[in-house]
Amino acid sequence: MLAVYGMKSSGNCYKVQLLLEQLHRPYRWVEVDSAAGQTRTPQYLAMNPNGKVPLLEAGPGRYLAESNAILCYLAEGSPLLPQDAWQRAQVLQWLFFEQYSHEPYIAVARFICRWLPDDHPRRAELPRLRERGVQALAVVEQQLARQPFIAGAEYSVADIALFAYTHAAADGGFDLSTFPQIQAWLQRVRTQPGFVAQQA
Amino acid sequence: MLAVYGMKSSGNCYKVQLLLEQLHRPYRWVEVDSAAGQTRTPQYLAMNPNGKVPLLEAGPGRYLAESNAILCYLAEGSPLLPQDAWQRAQVLQWLFFEQYSHEPYIAVARFICRWLPDDHPRRAELPRLRERGVQALAVVEQQLARQPFIAGAEYSVADIALFAYTHAAADGGFDLSTFPQIQAWLQRVRTQPGFVAQQA
Numbered sequence: 001m002l003a004v005y006g007m008k009s010s011g012n013c014y015k016v017q018l019l020l021e022q023l024h025r026p027y028r029w030v031e032v033d034s035a036a037g038q039t040r041t042p043q044y045l046a047m048n049p050n051g052k053v054p055l056l057e058a059g060p061g062r063y064l065a066e067s068n069a070i071l072c073y074l075a076e077g078s079p080l081l082p083q084d085a086w087q088r089a090q091v092l093q094w095l096f097f098e099q100y101s102h103e104p105y106i107a108v109a110r111f112i113c114r115w116l117p118d119d120h121p122r123r124a125e126l127p128r129l130r131e132r133g134v135q136a137l138a139v140v141e142q143q144l145a146r147q148p149f150i151a152g153a154e155y156s157v158a159d160i161a162l163f164a165y166t167h168a169a170a171d172g173g174f175d176l177s178t179f180p181q182i183q184a185w186l187q188r189v190r191t192q193p194g195f196v197a198q199q200a
Numbered sequence: 201m202l203a204v205y206g207m208k209s210s211g212n213c214y215k216v217q218l219l220l221e222q223l224h225r226p227y228r229w230v231e232v233d234s235a236a237g238q239t240r241t242p243q244y245l246a247m248n249p250n251g252k253v254p255l256l257e258a259g260p261g262r263y264l265a266e267s268n269a270i271l272c273y274l275a276e277g278s279p280l281l282p283q284d285a286w287q288r289a290q291v292l293q294w295l296f297f298e299q300y301s302h303e304p305y306i307a308v309a310r311f312i313c314r315w316l317p318d319d320h321p322r323r324a325e326l327p328r329l330r331e332r333g334v335q336a337l338a339v340v341e342q343q344l345a346r347q348p349f350i351a352g353a354e355y356s357v358a359d360i361a362l363f364a365y366t367h368a369a370a371d372g373g374f375d376l377s378t379f380p381q382i383q384a385w386l387q388r389v390r391t392q393p394g395f396v397a398q399q400a
Contacts, residue, residue: 049339050301064289066296073289089264089273096266099300101250139249 002027002074003057005047007034009200011107011164012067013054018160019071022194023078035115067164068095071157080157090151094158102140105133107165109172130173137179140166144181148188155192163189168198202227202274203257205247207234209400211307211364212267213254218360219271222394223278235315267364268295271357280357290351294358297339305333307365309372330373337379340366344381348388355392363389368398 002020004027006013020027032038032053039051048055048065056064056073064070072095075081082088109129112122140162143150151158167186169176176183189195202220204227206213220227232238232253239251248255248265256264256273264270272295275281282288309329312322340362343350351358367386369376376383389395 049342050297058286062286064293066293066300069289069292069296072292073285076285085273085276086258086262089269092269092272093264093266096269096296096299097250099296100266100304104300104304142249 003030004028004054005030005032005044005057006054007032007200008198010053011110011168011198012103014198015067015160015164016054016056016070016074018164018196018198019074019080019157021196022080022160022192023074024194025074068099068157068161071095071160075157079154080160082152082154082156087152091156091158094150095161097136097139098158098161102133102136102162103165105129105136106169106172106174109133109174110165110168111172113172126173133169133172133174137166137169137174137176137182141179141181144185148185150185155189159185159189164198203230204228204254205230205232205244205257206254207232208398210253211310211368211398212303214398215267215360215364216254216256216270216274218363218396218398219274219280219357221396222280222360222392223274224394225274268299268357268361271295271360275357279354280360282352282354282356287352291356291358294350295361297336298358298361301339302333302336302362303365305329305336306369306372306374309333309374310365310368311372313372326373333369333372333374337366337369337374337376337382341379341381344385348385350385355389359385359389364398 002025004016006016006029008031017029032044034053038044039053045051047063050065052065054067054070056070058064064073072081082091109126112120112126116122140150147153149155149159150162163186166182202225204216206216206229208231217229232244234253238244239253245251247263250265252265254267254270256270258264264273272281282291309326312320312326316322340350347353349355349359350362363386366382
């Protein structure tokens with residue numbers, strides 16, 4: 001059976017949970033507390049030298065890291081990862097956009113606001129994170145004005161990847177009220193078969 | 201014919217150039233100067249709303265952004281992107297690693313050192329960028345101690361992606377002399393058929 005090493009509070013881990021639920025794939029969830037150093041133990045680093053969650057155990061000794069790589073691997077052969085080369089390229093484009101231009105601002109702002117004390121020096125990063133995060137949201141808003149899902153007419157793993165932190169953007173101080181297309185899309189994602197909400 | 205909008209000095213753009221040369225695919229290169237605002241014009245934003253290079257024009261009105269998505273799209277069907285699902289997943293894992301854990305430190309340190317004045321306030325970022333960049337290089341070093349190429353026994357687009365900024369890491373103040381596996385791998389990449397060095 002598949003195993004996922006993850007933290008329920010992490011959007012990157014939630015992506016994997018949401019996809020597995022939507023694919024009706026059985027899996028075992030192993031909760032790992034990175035704040036307590038559990039991703040830096042010799043045992044964990046032997047599974048993932050980069051010391052991050054989520055981590056998929058696809059079989060004995062077969063480990064796959066990077067949330068969006070896990071999404072692609074698990075969705076292969078399903079409608080959530082298109083077979084058509086151009087459509088697939090669009091999905092990948094948005095997966096890389098999410099990890100480079102969206103998550104580093106929206107997820108990091110959420111982390112600072114939710115888990116660091118009010119007087120933590122990293123709060124100084126928030127203005128820049130919010131500026132860049134709003135830029136990313138504006139790109140997503142523009143895309144969703146043209147088509148119902150992020151990479152085209154159909155729901156895909158690109159929607160899962162971008163939903164993971166966009167739905168929780170308010171945690172990082174982002175105001176989604178000025179992004180009506182994003183709000184409507186969040187609702188479309190929530191009505192997909194097998195959808196589960198993030199638990200933390 | 202394919203067209204690439206890019207900057208020769210950008211490692212992300214060099215990835216696309218290197219792959220196209222190795223695939224012997226004809227293409228037209230359109231040099232775009234992002235420092236002069238050429239990625240923020242209405243014309244450019246209509247092609248890529250995220251306002252970045254590289255951008256592939258795969259046909260009339262068919263644009264693909266994100267360097268590593270472009271690599272996957274162009275390499276499909278070639279040995280540089282494996283057909284085997286698990287091998288392909290490894291390639292994607294390292295492509296996402298590159299964009300999330302490597303490029304934001306090693307490429308950004310290079311940018312600050314090469315293109316910003318000595319008294320620029322962003323130089324204050326360098327100690328943290330170097331710490332994180334060295335962590336990424338250590339992960340790559342460990343991986344290359346186990347196998348000749350980054351995602352396995354064969355050269356793939358994951359090697360192209362990681363080569364792009366690793367070969368120029370010294371520009372950002374990184375010392376590769378303590379990473380012998382990386383040094384040997386850089387040479388292996390340079391001897392691949394069709395290899396071209398970055399021109400800027």
